Amino acid sequence: MAQTNPMPGSMGPWKITIYDQENFQGKRMEFTSSCPNVSERSFDNVRSLKVECGA
Template sequence: MTNQPMMETMGQWRVTVWEEENFQGKRCEFHMECPNIMERGFRRIRSVKVENGPWVGYEYPEFQGQQFILEKGDYPRWEAWSGNTGYRTEHMLSFRPVKSANVPM
């Protein structure tokens, strides 16, 4: 099995985040992890659109707190990623792509 070209690997993950619900307010697109969205001038993340790859969102900066698995699709409000659990958080403050090794069979 050959290694993937760098451009193909870089395009493997893409997520767009918005500061407000329903894809409103400040927005930014990411292709790699973001340990603290507040360092990018955001107060919080309230809606997400995953274009490529699976991601994990976290309640707090530095990948701390409640974790949320984000697969390809739209997440217009916090209920879309937090589900019906007893523990609810209305925002995310950090996120990163899920990377896995390709193991030859």
């Protein structure tokens, strides 16, 4: 699991996990840094997500 790092100007560490199926099922990917386009990481269909740290 990746270590969360604070972004400049943010309120602290953050982590978002996206899933390709509803109800947090299926393929998942975690983000702890900026990612303007998840399609560039071969993730084309986000059906659910969790903001696990930060807000």
